[in-house]
Amino acid sequence: MSGRERSLDALDRAILEATQAGLPIVPEPYKAIAEHVGASEVEVLARLQAMLDRGVVRRIGFAPNHYKLGLTCNGMTVWDVDDDKVDALGEIVGVLDFVTHCYRRPRHLPDWPYNLFAMAHGRTRAEVLDKRARILELLGAACRSSDILFSTEILKKTGMRLARRAREEASCSD
Amino acid sequence: MIDETDRRIVNTLQDGFPLASRPFAIKARELGIDENDLISRVARLRASGVVTRFGPFLNxxxxxxxxxxxxxxxxxxxxxxxxxxxxxxxxxxxxxxxxxxxxxxxxxxxxxxxxxxxxxxxxxxxxxxxxxxxxxxxxxxxxxxxxx
CATH class of the missing domain: 3.30.70.3460 (Alpha-Beta Plaits)
Structure with missing residues (x-):
């Protein structure tokens, strides 16, 4: 039995499936979802609150398109940091206000020596390069090499989609 | 193009959308605009792609x-x-x-x-x-x- 069966029942799934393309943009959006899934509005609100409390839902809100807000520069900065120092330094880099996410990930040697990833956004490349320089100062001698990968195009941005049962079964029989 | 009110809406709704019967009315009051104005602006931000997603984010x-x-x-x-x-x-x-x-x-x-x-x-x-x-x-x- 997998974790999702333990924590998402049929009504949870139905609510998430009904909202994953977006909340209805109407005065009473949860009532519209309730009608769609055949539950009461009170129950839909309670289920969503419970999923927020369990962390199944991280938050309810907007994901903006950075490009359309003028943050046309997005640089994924990557760093080769000493293994015994990467966690302490990652915590410091992660709280910088211009870093939206910061992770430790595996290296792929010899081509990819970088184990620390920090995403920086800005209005110009110069602004993002300045942010990279500030991260470098913090990392100091613990960093052996680094690179920056500017994004040039969003190819897809839909977020996570729950699989329909039918498709899941089809893909299992592939 | 988006105006100053749109920017305030984007900033506010990134932080969270209320779980309540009339969530737009609650947010509209915080923003000092009316509910219908907020709804039509959210619809426009969504349609124009300034907002790529609006709803629950799964973990x-x-x-x-x-x-x-x-x-x-x-x-x-x-x-x-x-x-x-x-x-x-x-x-x-x-x-x-x-x-x-x-x-x-x-x-x-x-x-x-x-x-x-x-x-x-x-x-x-x-x-x-x-x-x-x-x-x-x-x-x-x-x-x-x-x-x-």
């Missing part, structure tokens, strides 16, 4: 699922085909072109974390290109919000 790790950052090195002559093949996978949550030899970076989001390797293999078979996996080993801080 798959808390129900058995998982995410994995992946990268591919796609030759120019295979680019368009590879974009179509990768984007066609429902598990691909987002995909970015980046300036590097590894020029395509996408995130797989799956409901069962054991599926990641299989989806990556499916993409390798479809495209004929290697997929490098960069699973998160540790997350230091996550604040997806940006200031509009």
């Amino acid at each position: 798959a790790e808390n129900f058995g699922g998982g995410f994995c950052l992946c990268a591919m090195s796609v030759p120019q002559d295979k680019w368009a085909t590879a974009v179509d093949l990768v984007n066609a996978q429902p598990e691909v949550a987002h995909n970015y072109r980046r300036e590097h030899r590894l020029n395509m970076w996408f995130v797989l989001a799956v409901e069962d974390r054991d599926e990641i390797a299989g989806v990556a293999r499916r993409i390798e078979t479809a495209t004929g290109l290697a997929v490098l996996l960069f699973p998160k080993e540790r997350e230091y801080f996550l604040d997806m919000r940006v200031s509009a």
Whole structure:
């Protein structure tokens, strides 16, 4: 039995499936979802609150398109940091206000020596390069090499989609 | 173009949307505009693509699922085909072109974390290109919000 069966029942799934393309943009959006899934509005609100409390839902809100807000520069900065120092330094880099996410990930040697990833956004490349320089100062001698990968195009941005049962079964029989 | 009110809406609604019968009315009051104005502005921001998603954001790790950052090195002559093949996978949550030899970076989001390797293999078979996996080993801080 997998974790999702333990924590998402049929009504949870139905609510998430009904909202994953977006909340209805109407005065009473949860009532519209309730009608769609055949539950009461009170129950839909309670289920969503419970999923927020369990962390199944991280938050309810907007994901903006950075490009359309003028943050046309997005640089994924990557760093080769000493293994015994990467966690302490990652915590410091992660709280910088211009870093939206910061992770430790595996290296792929010899081509990819970088184990620390920090995403920086800005209005110009110069602004993002300045942010990279500030991260470098913090990392100091613990960093052996680094690179920056500017994004040039969003190819897809839909977020996570729950699989329909039918498709899941089809893909299992592939 | 978006105006100052739109920017305030984007900033406020990144932080959260109320779980209540009339959530737009609550947020409209906070923003000092009326409910109908907020609803029509949200619809416009969504339609114009300034807002790419509006609703619950799932954390798959808390129900058995998982995410994995992946990268591919796609030759120019295979680019368009590879974009179509990768984007066609429902598990691909987002995909970015980046300036590097590894020029395509996408995130797989799956409901069962054991599926990641299989989806990556499916993409390798479809495209004929290697997929490098960069699973998160540790997350230091996550604040997806940006200031509009």
